[in-house]
Amino acid sequence: MSKALDSLPSGISADDVHKQLVRILNSPGFSGLSAQLLDYIVKNTLAGRAEAITERAIALKVLGKETYNTKSDASVRMAFQRLREKLREYYYRDGNNDSVLFLLAVGCYTPRFRRNRTIDTIRPRSEKAWDLYIEARRLWGRRTPKALRSAIAYLEQALEEEDTFADAHAALAECYAFLSLSGQAPHEVMPLAKRHVDAALSLDEDNPTAHAVRGFIACAYDWNWDEAEVEFELAIALDRRSTSAYCWYASYLVAVGRNSEAILQCRRAQASETSTSLVTNSHVAKILHVAGEHDRALNLLIHMIDEAPTFFLTHWHLGLILLQMGQPDRAILELQSAVELSGQMPSVLASLAFARAAIGEREEAQRLLKQLIDRRVKEYVAASDVAAISGALGALDEAFWWLDQARQERAIFLTWLKAWPLFGPLRADPRYQDFLKSIGLLLH
Incomplete structure (x- = not known):
């Protein structure tokens, strides 16, 4: 048995792969260089010549380049990037129900073949x-x-x-x-x-x-x-039907400032479900909110409250959006509901404290801040929540001290330091850029 056939996963034959290749190459989105490239790497892999699929070989055989400098010429890498995008679009649109998947990992020129997942x-x-x-x-x-x-x-x-x-x-x-x-x-x-x-x-x-x-x-x-x-x-x-994967990826894209791509992933998450769940819609609303699409997020959340009035995430995100849209009274009511429905979840309570500080109710904000700090003695309250409230109260030295604690804790909301509205008061401080650099976000 050839190395190629021996490496095929159980349940996939060489004939299955050939048929899938023909199906992809005949689809509307595949033509030109991407089609030639896919044909070359799949057929060579099936022929047991995967080790021969190198950057130089591709430059010569597919791009027609007699000489190729891998350090100064990125044309092969760019062609593979386009091919990965084409495959992603194909499986999202035309090939969603195909039985065989072609996978191309970043930095790898050899395809992997996998069976599509079903129940x-x-x-x-x-x-x-x-x-x-x-x-x-x-x-x-x-x-x-x-x-x-x-x-x-x-x-x-x-x-x-x-x-x-x-x-x-x-x-x-x-x-x-x-x-x-x-x-x-x-x-x-x-x-x-x-x-x-x-x-x-x-x-x-x-x-x-x-x-x-x-x-x-x-x-x-x-x-x-x-x-x-x-x-x-x-x-x-x-x-392609993994709603969770789209939602996780959207959160990542927002964290690194690629908001339009994040919204696209959210739309795909919604489309991947026969009937969009509250969890997915709440995530979409959150992404729309931090991406500045307040009206669209607001409309979605209002619809969700009608459908499930006791789902705390809906009230939480709605409260924060209303605060940014200049409706503080409604915002406070929604955040209070979110605190109650979540069982006093610290991050939700921190949002209420932030809102109190933002509208000038300093004493109440400080009371809630003290409550959260006191709770840290017996339970985990993210230091990033304390930092956000301190920043809203104008105590920037304290805020950055707490941010440093959050970094030591690996507090998860630090991921959204550039996106989450509660960190807004910290962004004008010179220390903010240094902090972004310390968690790898400055260059993203």
Whole structure:
């Protein structure tokens, strides 16, 4: 058996790959150089000549360049970037239901071939494990700390039923990652998220949720922004219907200031669901908000409140938008509702304190600030929340002291230092640019 055929995943034949190649090359978006390039790398890989697919060989065989300097000429790398974009668009539009995926990792010229994921390919043998997993995903959608912990318990039971259930490990990683945003110290839960990402990928190296969570960990906890984008793009390539992957990627794009791309990913997240969930819509509203699309975010949130009046994320984001739109009374009411519905979640309470400070209610803002600082004795309250309130009160030295504490904690909201409205009062201070540099955000 040739090296090429031996390396094909179970369930995919060389004939399957050839048929998929023809299907892609005959699609409306593929022509010219991208078509020639894809044809060259796929056929050489199938022929067992993957090691011969080098930058110089591509320059000669596809681009027709007799001489090629890899240091000064980026034409091959640019051609591959366009090819990756073409494949991404193809699988999003025409090839969404194709059975075979062509994957091209950044920096790699050899394609990988994978079977598209379906319910049948991810469902475990144990019906009980599957039922526990489905219930956990339902609880995960509530986003409160209590619901996330309950989801974790269900997923652990699912793994007791079937310890090779990769998606249960990936879902556990996602739950632990969200707990870092919901009142648990990142140093406590992110290592657990990493452990379950590794477990999921050891069972299924192409698990899209695991790659998406790995991307989130890379940017939000490790501050490795380049690695994060590679993981997000891989997650989406592996499953075009992965709502979570689109949402994680959108958060990353906002963090690095690529707002229009973030909005596009949100639209794709909405389109990936038959009926868009509250969780997805709340994420879209948040992205629209920080991207400056206040009216669109407001309309979406008002519709969501009519649909589910007790979902705390809706009230939280609505309150912050109303504050920025100059409607402080309504903003305070919405934020108070969010605090109550979230169970006094620290970051939500910090938003209420910020709003109080922003409208001149300093005593109430200081009272809430003290409350949050006092809570740090017994529970995790992100230092970034304290920094934001201090900044709103004009205490910039204290704010930057707390930011330094947040950096030591790896507080997750630091990821959105350039985007989250609560950090606005800090951005004119000269120390702000130095801080961005320290977490790798200055050049993004």
